Every structure is written in structure tokens, then in C-alpha cells.
Amino acid sequence: MSEQMLAEQQTLIPVYALMDQLPETEGPRPESPLCHADLASLAEQGSREGGVRLQEQALLGHLVLRGSLQNESFVQGFAQVMGMALPGALESAAAGDASVRWISPDEWLLIVPGKQAFSLEKQLREVMAGHFSIANVSGGQTVLVLAGQDAVNVLKKSTGYDLRDRNFPVGKVVTTTFAKTQAVIRRTGQQEWELVVRRSFADYVWLWLQDASAEYGLTVTA
């Protein structure tokens, strides 16, 4: 086989499988992991102001980025496409409605509006070279926002991680145990935390949070 033919053939063979997982039309109805809990109608009833507020930020785009900080095109490429730098250990960054979390020395979780997941993955793959990976996990996890004066107490019941201001300032993100599952916990405000949990555990986390919040009063917000 001539080198040219060989080259051609290689160009024919895709290196990575890129897939737009969203339907083109609005027809197909997506269901978030907590869809069955019908938080929307709970939100309407839940007028009472509780010590804890809970909101599901459903159907966002979740991309897991893997790569080495030594890989310049990976680091630069991300900055170029996302308009922010990859955060360092236990840090997060945000630009517009996109936010990125450090997960491990070679892993970051990028969360963007649901519809942008594919195009961003595409762009990132175009600018990135060498050894890296991107996995779209938008269907595999969901974001819960826990807020209010007693939110910290609910967290203290749920994780052994040190939540004190000096150890857990706004913007920090940790992957840790949450009750008998795990969560990526990011502090988004003085009294506000964001939890990223896996789809199949979402119902358990929902049950747990209702229970742990009971003594403070739980308000579901849309």
C-alpha cells in the first residue's frame, strides 16, 4: 500500500467517536434524574421559607476532560475555547454560564448549558492534540444546589469533609463521600453549595436530603 493510500486510509478512520447525543427536534422529551420527584410542583407548594433551599439544575451539559497539564494544546486549547484556564487542585473556575471543576490531577468536570455540550466538545477536540480525552456524561449526572442558613448543617450530616470557611472557601470543589454515595461538592456562596451526583444515586440523595433537612425546614425552588 502506497504511503499516500495509507495516509488516506488513516484519515478515513476516525480517531475518536464524537456524537451529538441530543435530538434535533424538541419532540423527544428529556427526563432529568430527579424528574420523578416532580420538584417543580413541590416548588410551587413550598412557599414556606425553610432553613434549607434545594434546587435541581437539570439537563445541563457535563463533559469530563482528561489530560495532562504538560500537554500544552490541551491546556491552551481549553483556555482558548472556554475563555478561562483549567483550575488547579481543588479549585473551580467559571466563565459566563460555563464552569469547570478540578476533579483529579488529570481530570476536570466542565458544566455548560445542555445544548452546548456537543459543540464545545467538538471545538475542544479540534484545538486539542496529543493525549487527552473528553467524555460527555450529561445524562449520567445532575446538579443540585443546596442553600440557606442550615445548608451547612445538612452537609455536616452528610459528609465528613471539613466544611469550615478557612478550609472550604467559596469556589473550592471537592469530590468526597456523601451519605453512602459520593458527590462533587463546590461552594458557590457563603451559604450555597453545589452538588454533582450520579444519576442512579439521585433518588437516594433526594431522600437523604429531605430527611437531613427535616428539622430545619426544606424549601424546593424551581
Added chain:
Amino acid sequence: MTQTNRLPSGGRLDRNRPVTFKYNGTTYSGFEGDTLASALLANGVDVVARSFKYSRPRGIVAAGADEPNAVLQLGATEATQVPNVRATQQELFDGLVAASTNGWPSTDNDLMSYIGKVGGRMMPPGFYYKTFMYPQSLWDTYEKFIRKAAGIGRSPTENDPDIYDHMNHHADVVVVGGGPAGLSAALAAGRAGAQVILADEQAEFGGMLLHSNELINDAPATEWVAAVVAELQTMDNVMLLPRSTVNGYHDHNFVTIHERRTDHLADLAPRGQVRQRMHRIRAGWVVLATGAIERPLVYANNDVPGCMLASAVSTYIKRYAVVPGNELVLMTTNDQGYTAAFDWQDAGRKVVAIVDTRAEPTGACVAQAQQRGLKVIKGSAVIEVKGSKRVSGVLVASIDAAGDRVTGNVQQLACDTVASAGGWSPAVHLACHTGSRPEWREDIQAFVPGKTVQRQLTAGAVHGSYTLRACLEEGIQQGMLAATNAGFGEQIAGQIPVPTVTETAAGPVMTLFHVPHTKPTSRAPKQFVDYQTDVTAAGIEVATREGYESIEHVKRYTAMGFGTDQGKLGNINGMAIAAKSLNKTIPETGTTIFRPNYTPITFGAIAGRHCKELYDPKRYTAMHRWHLAQGAKFEDVGQWKRPWYFPKPGESMQDSLNRECQAVRTSAGILDASTLGKIDIQGRDAREFLGRVYSNAWAKLAVGKCRYGLMCGEDGMVFDDGVTACLAENHFIMTTTTGGAAGVLEWLELYHQTEWPELEVYFNTVTDQWATMTISGPNSRKLLAELTDDIDLSGDSFKFMDWKEGTVAGVPARVFRISFTGELSFEVNVQANYGMYVWERVFEVGAKYNLTPYGTETMHILRAEKGFIIAGQDTDGSVTPIDLGMSWCVANNKPFSYIGKRGMAREDCLKENRKQLVGLKTRDPEVVIPEGAHAVENPNQAAPVPMLGHVTSSYYSACLGHSIAMGFIRGGHDRMGETVYYPQPDGSVIEAEICSPIFLDPKGERQNV
């Protein structure tokens, strides 16, 4: 009833809040601020228990966690029963219902006591090791009686209506104990700015200061306590935990605190409230200020109600305004003991005498006693108590300086209360929890905390500093030091003045544990060391006499320290007595090590909310709601809830399975396969990596193709399997078993991170990302065709083990043409958010094909008909691919020595006659061999019968019209057609023929329709 022993004034009670409670059916009254014990004493209740071995009447001896006798049953309803509540620690509340536990017909009059009196002598320590042996058959009967006699309270028989939870904390300084030392430590650390948690087991902070006569800064000590507590409450860096026992001190300064939030309000927690909370704390530094426990003296009949600790007497008088008797005899080895007599006198009751065991006591208290006109009998001891249900008098005699023998005549004094003060034992328990052995201090004749690797400090009586000044000083020092060590404190160093206290000159203390009697210990009336377990001084001597010389042997042989008080009062006396009878010193004899808990902790509190619905997560797929609506029965697989089968009304399980199987074989069925583990693998070396972790070859797997793989351990034993698809040159998606998902991912990471970091590959779990539905059956293609217009499903274009991307029901999907049923099958994967939508669309078009949902059981049957294995069911960690007859899945010509290759080549794995997986056809086609049944050559042998192997999978196959089974048979692969026998529990024998495990469509044509 009237509170005959209640003083008209004083105490820390709220007299405006009278409380009524029931004890053994009688209604009594007390006040808020009482403990159950103080209220019982106020009401003149003497007998609160019967000892378990001798059924002797027992009364309250202590005022805190060290109480061995007043251990009662609490609870107004069956569901709120609490066994073994220590009356001295239970706060009184209105409507409290308590009962004593042993004794028939009543604790007051117990017939067993006569047996105890007579039989008592027949019950030396370990008597049950020496009898009840013959014949063995009678042991069951003996045991019933022994068990009936043992135990204190009873468990509720209804479920607990209360809830418990956990709360995690990280603190710079945890201070244990809220007495003078603890309060000072918390104050110092708090002022330094450290985050402090102060825990005390009592309702009020202050410890011994709550009943002390001493002055701090020339004011009653309680005023200082109030001021300090008030300041601590204003600090938001300080958390105060009253009613909270530090029950365990664990490695790396992890501290557990048991907080009783509602036990003082009612026996059922007020609605919505948590009854008890476990605080799980990671502490920077721990300051132990746990104080000391007073030692009772061991003398004859020292268990008769009315015998108490001197400090307890003071506590009841000063803190609860209760004088537990009328005429007191105090026996003491030290000056502090005198306080009880003074308090007693101040309460207006008669002090018969102070019996001081020291020949020439010199402390200021002696003079004070004389000024008070109190009779002090020096160089003497109470050698015996008279009375049965209440002290009626004592025998007093002079003893020698060593306290070994009685030297003078015996005189009898009439009294109804005997207080004894034998010195103090530091509460070293927590310090021992992390494995540190306590050290003996000769000067104070006590054990103090030993060396430790924990970040631990001690202050006050816990390390032998008994004076109030020392406690306050050390508290401040250690609190400051803890804060400084934790990175605070410099700024305020030395700014906390030590409060002024007036010291009283104290004289030397006499070392005395066991008071001599005119008779030898073995013949004297019982001298109790451990009340709750009925261990006597004589008993300990018997144990040592018999050669049980290690203190652990003594303890275990006599049961000393095994009560619910864990020997807080008795152990040190027991050690001293053992040491003496062995002619050793106490440190030579050694101490027993204390372990958690400091005081008993409710199981519910330790479990927290991790029970019932929240015991363990239930994992659901995106289509779970649909399965529920269809009335599916579920199977637990790992944490997943998987549909097991979908019964129609009136169907038996077998009916459903037959129907589901037939549907798949004749038309179309659908399985929710979302729970299978899915791992996204990307990178230039992904293919190489697969070749190393799977037993078969991956080098040539083309893009668009799928392949089945077996995963083995380094020992060559199969531990997981699944299909992996080549999505792109450097991009694969691996499926694992449902239960194995997490393990496989960790396995891949382990080898990547520790062995082959040079390989360029990343693994990401996408299990939850994809909703997976397997449409299987001859009509699956037609069915799917109605839902997709961009995937060519034709056999020539979409071959077996191909995968294609396109849309299904308008949703982007990856469709894999793989089959676990042997039928034409398409596995549709869509983003889980759209799983339910697509699933429902599939059913809309599926109706005309009688599309039938099937569960794991039908899936198991269908794959068994095809002879496909299930890792975990047909494997057990002891079988190689070869044993499974899957040599086609082993590529030993691969350049890299894949995981498992070397293991499979070990001598034992190569030997003839290994157990091998085969098919089994029963002679009677209707009979299904029970799974797990073992094959034998000859069913008529007597046990032990040599076994050939067990049945791993066995079902009735509706499609084939006979039962099918897979199982292991020694050398089975070479025994096709031979007959083996499966003996059954009912004596019957199932006969089966060894055959190929592929029962259906051996050529695999069905999936090519």
C-alpha cells in the same frame, strides 16, 4: 408519697417545677433538676436492685457514671423501653416510668435471695466451669436457667419510634469534661480564637464544683462556673455540648460524642426531634479533663443499701438537697472524705462517727471535725456492716498501719448509712482507647494516662492533680497549649489569670483498698469488689489460688469489670487485692485496658439515619418508573434494583418466565440493560491495554466492531466479562457485569497507574450516562426499523457484532448488534435523559409484535439455553477460561503476557480432572435440578460422598420443553454422554446426562434471520 429525705431548701433544683414519676408501679414526686436516683433517695427508696448471682438487695452507692447498682428499666410504652438505664444519670421528667429488673415476687422481697444465701457458697468464681458437665445432653437445660438468671433489663419487643443521626465536625480543640479543669481549658482555647468543642456528660457544666463548698475568687464556685459558661456561650468559635458523653477516642484524634437531646424531656422524643445524635469529630488537639472517680473501700457486707461513696453523699446533699439517711458513719483514708460528714451535719442529720483509717491524721479537716463536735475514731476501720435491706449498724475496729489486720477490739455503732472514701482513681478510660497503657503513679497510688501518639493533653484530676487550684491552673495551661499547638494562642498567652482559691492544708493519705476483718477473707462475710457482677475479695483470692494470676485471667475468671459500669468502682480494688494475694505490686500485676465505650451508647445512635429506606442506596435506571407501573418484581443486583420478571395478573412466576421466553424466541422482547457497567476508554494505547487485561485478542478489532472478552486475575481465574466495542481507532466502550462495574474500573486504573503509566489511555465511567435497552427476537429488526430511518438494519450491512450510530425515535443512539439470547438482537443506547422517552416509543410500535418486557430471570434462562455464562453465577473465583470450555477466548500467542496467562499455567491449573463447566440434561425432562446441587458417581454411597461438582445454573426451558442446566463436573469435557447423579435432601436422586451447554441453535443461525 412525701420526700422524707428532701431538705427544705438548697440544691440545684427548680422547686417550682414538681415532677411525678412511677417506680415499680408506685407514684413518687421529685423536682426538675433531680436525677432519677436523687428522687428515689429523696423518697426514701433503699432497695433498687437484686444482685444477679446472690440476689442480695442493693441500693444506690454513687451519683454518676460509676453507679453499679441502680440500673433500671425505663419506658412508659413497649416501644420506648430502655434497658439498663443508670438512675444516677437519668434526669427526672414528668411521667417517667421506671422499674427495677431482678427479684421475684419483687425486688424488695426476692425469694431467690434465700437460694442466694444458701447456694451462694456453692458459687465461687468459675463454678459453672466445674459443673453442669454431665451429661452433655443436660447442658441445654442448665443453660436455660443460667440465662434466665443473667441479664439485667430487657429489650423492647416493638420497633423504635425515635430517630437518631450523625453530625461531623472538625475542631481545633476538643475539651472532654466540663469541670474546673475542662471549663478553664475551653475558656483559654476559646479566647485564643481556636474552634473549640466542650462536651460534658451531665446536664450542667461544672462537674464537682456543682456540689463543692469551695470558693473561687471568694465567691461560691458555682458563680465562677456560671460566668465562664456565659462567656463561652458568647463565643461563636465555641460549641458547648452538655448531656454529651465522649464515648470513644479513636486513632488520629477522631472523637465520637453521644449527645442525648431529648432523654431529659420524655422517653419518646418530641415530634420531629432527634432523640440522640452522634457527633463524629476530627480534633486538632484533645484536652482530657475527665476528672477522677472516688474509690469505695472493700469491707464486709459493703453492699447493704445505705453503703455509699462519700463524694456521692455530698453530691446528693449539696446538688440535690437530699440526705440519703439519718445517721452516718464515715470511713475515710484521706482528708477529702471528711467533707461528706460536714455536709451531712450541715444538713441537720446525725453524724455517728468519722472512722479515719489513719493512725494520726494531720489535716485541717481533723481539727474542723473536732470544732464541729464530731467524733473521730482514728486508726480504725468499718470492718463489717449489719443489716440486710438497709444498714442498721457497723462494726468498727482498729487496724494496723499497713491496713493488713485488725488489731483491737470490735465495737458496734448504730447507723443507717456508711460512706466510704478510699481515695481517687483518675478517669483514664479515654486515654486508653487508642491503645495507650495507663501508668502507675506511686505518689498518688493510682493509674494516670500513659504515653500516646495522639495529639492529646490532660488537665486536672485525670492525671492526678486533685486540688481545685491545680485543676484551674492546668486547665488554663493545657487549653492554651492546645490552642497554640493548633496555631492559635500566642496573642493572648498568659492573659488569663488563675482564679484565687483558698487552699486547705491536706494531710497524707493512707493506701488502703481492702479493709481487713477479724476472720480471714475466705471466711468473713462477703466483701464486694464489683457489685454488679457480685465479685468479692474472697473470689479474687480463689482465682489467684487456682492459678489465674494475670489480671486479665482474674478479670475473666471472676467477671470483674464486665458489668455495665465496666468496673469504674471495682477494678482498681480488685487489682490491689489480686496483687496482694500474689505478693506483687499493683503495677506488676498490671491493669486491664479500657476500651470504648466510656458509658454504653444506644445502637440506634451509632446507626444514625443509615437504616430502613436509607440503609443502603437503591440505584435506579432511567426506565424504573415504567417497570414499577408494569408491576415488575425486582431483584437486588449490587445496589441496583433490576426488573426480575413482569408478572401479569394471576400469573405464577414460572408462567411469566415461560411467556417472556416464548415472546423473545417467537417475536420480540425487551430488557432494560442499563445497569451493565460501561467504561469509556480513549487513547492511543487503548487497544494495547485491552489486550493486556482481556484474555483474548484485540489487536485487529476494527472500528464499528464489537468483541466479547473475559477478564482474569493474575491467578488466571475469571472475574468479569463483557462486550467491548471499537468506537474509533483510539476509542472504545467496555461493558462489565452490573455487580463488577466499580471493581473493573478500579482494576484498570490500578494497572494503568501502578504498572503501565506509559500507556496513553484514559478510563471514564459512563454507566449512568447511557440508557440501554436490548430488543431481542426474530421481529426485533422489523420493530426497530419502524423507529429509525438512518440506520441500515439489513443483515449484510449491519452484521452480527457490528455497532452503528443513528437515531432511534428521533433520538441519537448507538445500536449494538450483539446477542445474549441467541436471537437477533439490537442493543439500543441513548443518553439516559431520553431513556424513558425512547423506551415508551419502542412500546408504541412494539405492540403489534407483542413486544414483551422481560427481566433478569428470563434473560438468565435465554442465555442458559445458549450456554452463555454469567460471571459470578457460573464462576466463583476458582475457574479459568479453560475450565469454562472457553479456550476460544484465550489468545496465548499475544506478544504481551496478558493478566491471567501465567496464572493459568500453574501446575494445579494444568492438572487433569479439574472441574469443568458442562451442560446437564435430566433423564426426566420435567425435573429441574436445584441450583447448587452436587453431582456424585454413585448415589448409594454413605457420607462423605466424593463430589464431582455443582450445578451453577438450572431452569425449565419452555422453548425446549425440558429442563436445562449448567454445572461443573470433574474432567467433564471428556465425559460427554455419561450419567451423573444428584442426591436430594428428600432422599430422591436426580439423574442427568453430561452434554454440551449449548442447548439451542448450536450453529448460531437464529440471530441471522
Added chain:
Amino acid sequence: MEKYSGFGLLKHALSYHENWQRAWRNPTPKKKYDVVIVGGGGHGLATAYYLAKEHHITNIAVVEKGYLGGGNTARNTTIVRSNYLWDESSHLYEHAMKLWEGLSQDLNYNVMFSQRGVLNLGHTLQDMRDIQRRVSANRLNGIDSEVLDTQQVADIVPIMDCSPNTRYPVLGASWQPRAGVARHDAVAWGYARAADQLGVDLIQQCEVVDILTEDGAAVGVETRQHGTIKADRIGCVVAGNSSVLAKMAGFNLPLESHPLQALVSEPIKPILDTVVMSNHVHGYVSQSDKGDLVIGAGIDGYNGYGQRGSYGTIEHTIQAIVELFPIFSRVRMNRQWGGIVDTCPDACPIISDTPVENLFFNCGWGTGGFKATPGSGHVFAATLAKGEAHELARPFSMFRFHDGALIDEHGAAGVAH
């Protein structure tokens, strides 16, 4: 030595218990013995007893660094059963069971062996398959064992939550009626007394600091307190310290030593009349004659010689117990402790010769040590007497980890699809 009996008890009562003889002597060690057994726990003492009784070798010393029966013998949950999966282990444990059944009389010391039955619960379909498999094998091996359904379990333990609405409902159980519990300390003391009676020297507070060898053969032990003690054969039975002794002799063992925790409730009136074990909802519980609920926890994942484990392990165990027995929620945990278990990769023991001649090891019992005590001692005694493995011990050679002939009692790891 006097025989223990009810009559003897009465006789001693009349003399105020002043004349009890020692249960065992406190001898100073001789310079040399035929056999030195290192480790004065239940297994070591049983080994000495059977060596003397059945092989008439009485010139024996048992050297113990602490006090007799102070290791795992004093720290286990006292469960005795023989319903193991594989032939090799079930034969060994059934051999022990038969000895248990006459032990009190044989030793003239009541070890309070209470055959109250043991339930091993099943909570998943795979649990039940494994149970059926084990029971089938047990029956063919002549071991009493049966499969019970949920209702039968509920009938035996009415206080257990056998309803379908628990997280992992009880689907059934295996049941061994002859299994039960025994008084752990009494086992060590009974063997000690009986061995002493046959002339065995029990030497406590005697720590072995080296194993002396001459050209590849063991010739004695060096002790901290009593110097050199020579021996023709040496048997090491030192659960929780096996690897340390092996190192002295210059080899490694296929062992990891882990903390194994246990706990007891406060004593309560009789409420649980059998032994309940659950692997899936991990915890096992029985009620002692004293009234305590005796509860065993899981093994901690890390190596540890500290005789204590992590609090989280205790929490998980209690959660399991409360899940199975919701009525115990208000009962209180009195005390917890830990032992050190030497675990083998295949969860089976090692009873074996070693690379060093005349040096034998009996170890790696993991969580199965106490129940095997008589059998372990019995076959190890034969092994030491003859210098070659007793037939029941043969499969448990340490060299099985070379050729791969493991006996994997872990059983099925858990169902997949």
C-alpha cells in the same frame, strides 16, 4: 489433679474454697523439650493436649509471650460451626465439631458448648444459590445442614425483621442445628489444665525473640525471659503474629494481619436463642449466657497489629444489626474490642511444614479460628508427632500458594448480570 464435679464444689464450699488446687503449674522451663509449641492460645494449648494425650509425647513446653488464651481466643465471638463449602475445609471443621461435642467431658472443664444452631442468611438470589450449593455439599459430606425459606427463618428468630420491605429482604438461610457457641476463655483454660495434668509445661510471660536454626533445621527458640530453649520440633501457633515469627526463621507467609472488631451490648434478658450471621448485610450476632448481645464486625481493610480497628467498621456493623433487628435500636453497646486475624488469600488456614526443617506453622485462620480449635490442635498435634501433615491437614500446606491448589472459601464474589 482433682476432678471437677458438683460434689467437689460442695466439698470445697464447706472448707470456704480455701483448698482449691491450681488449674495449672507455673514451671520454669527446662533446657530442652521434644516439642516446643510457640503460642499459648486455644490452638496451641489444644495441640499440646492432643500431643500428650494421643501421641504420648509429654516432654512439651508451650511458651506464651503474654497470658494463656489472651489473644484471639479471648477476643472472638465464640461461634462454632462446620458448614463450610469445600470438602477440605468442611472435613477439617466437622472434625473439630465432633471434638467440640465431647469436649467438656474430655477436659473435665465445662466449655459451655451450646448447640443452639447457626443461621447464615441469604439476601439476594445469588446468596441463595451459594447457600444451596454449600448445604448440598455439607449434606453429602455428612454435615447437618439445611436450606430454610423466609418463613422458616422467621419461625426460628421471630424478633428479626423478615418482612419484604427491608433494603435487602431475608430470602432464606442455611441452618446448622449442631452449630452454636462456646465459652471462649474456658476453652483455653480447659485445655491448659488438661495439658498441664499430662505433664506439659505452660510457660507464660515468655516471648520468643528468635527461632534458632542449624543448617536449615530448627533446633530451638530464643526467649526474652528464659534464654534458649532447645527443641526437636517446633510448632508455631501464634495467630496475629505469624508473619513476625516466620521472619525470624527467614521466610514470608502468604498472610496479611488485619484488625477484626467485635462488640457487646449491655446484658439483657434472653431474647435471641440462636446465632444469626449475614454476609450481605454484614454482621453476626448471638446472645451470651451473661445476656450480652455478642456482635462481630467486618475485617478492616488495612494491615494492623493494634488490636483495634476503625469506628466506621463498627458503624456499618451496627447499622446491619439494627436493619435486621429494629427492636435492638434502643439497646446499648457496652464495649468494643479488636483482635488481629491472619488472613490467607483463599480464606483458609495454613497447617504446614515450612522451608525450615522441624519447624511447623499453624496459622492463617482468618475469622475461622475459634470454631476450629479442637480440630486444629488435633491435626497439628499429629503433624508435629509424625513430622508430616495429618491427612486432614495436607490440603492446607503453605505450598499450595505455589502450585495454585487454593481452597477458595470466599465463594462466589456476588452475582453479575
Added chain:
Amino acid sequence: MFSIYCPYCEEHREEEEFHAKGQAHIARPRDPESCSDKEWGEYLYFRDNPRGLHHELWVHAAGCRKFFNITRDTQNYEIKETYKIEAEPRITATQAQ
């Protein structure tokens, strides 16, 4: 309950986040085929299992999912150091003596 410093997250975490994976620094033989059964068995099963300093492999399972090593005293459970997978221990038993 251990408090373990993760060298990748660069802070202490609770034991619940980690799994112990046994003795560290046991490299897979370069050429398994050339190993005797004995050698392979030693690699698979035989361990130092010391009473005292132990170099062991842990994984930050509920955190960054990285494997790393710990030097720990198996008697008093003190953690002397934690270090990345490719690193060598600084504290060893031979030094300790």
C-alpha cells in the same frame, strides 16, 4: 479512623474516602513466562506483613481515584508519610533501627 493526606489532592481526608490495597512496591514481573510457579506464587500471595513500619498501597476511591503509597506503623497506626506512586519512601524500617 484515619486521617489520610492525599498527595494528589494535597490535603487530609477522612478514611471513608480511601481503600487500602495491601503492600506497596510489588512490581509485576517483567517476564511472567520466565517465572517458576514458586516465583509467581510469591509475587501473587506472599507478603512482608510487618509489625511496625509498613509501606502500603491505598487508593483515594471516593476522591481523585489516584493510587498512592503510605508508610504507616501497623502497631500504633501512625502515618509517617504518604507519597506518590512513582516515588520511593523516605522513611524505612532499616532507618528506624
